[in-house]
Amino acid sequence: QVQLVESGGGLVQAGGSLRLSCAASGRTFSSYAMGWFRQAPGKEREFVARLNWNGGRTYYADSVKGRFTISRDNAKNTVYLQMNSLKPEDTAVYYCAAGTTTTNWGPTMVDYWGQGTQVTVSS
Helix, strand or coil, X not given: CCEEEEECCEEEECCCCEEEEEEEECCCCCCCEEEEEEECCCXXXXXXXXXXXXXXXXXXXXXXXXXXXXXXXXXXXXXXXXXXXXXXXXXXXXXXXXXXXXCCCXXXXXXXXXXXXXXXXXX
16 A cells, blocks of 8 residues: 655645645555646546656646646655646645556546645635
8 A cells, every 4th residue: 555645735825836745655656657636626636747756757737837846855755746826726625646657647547645635726
């Protein structure tokens, strides 16, 4: 089993920034992808960003490209999501994700989920 624990969510004004963290435990994530999904009330869970651990290549949803940055700390088995220029539309529960799929991500391709952290952006 792999445990993913998110932190860093909160309330921020539009245009502000937050950094989410996801610490993984239970196994080495070599050949895994880690990243983030989000889910707003009444909406389906949607892909936000992912990082392929072997090589560090990153991918983003069009809606966050240029504003969000995913990164990692190998020694800490931790992935981060730096969110800048936040918009009210970014309001959602953000879920850390991990899995062996290193191509296009949908929720069904994820092997492990974090508990989620609320991000609320006020206008």
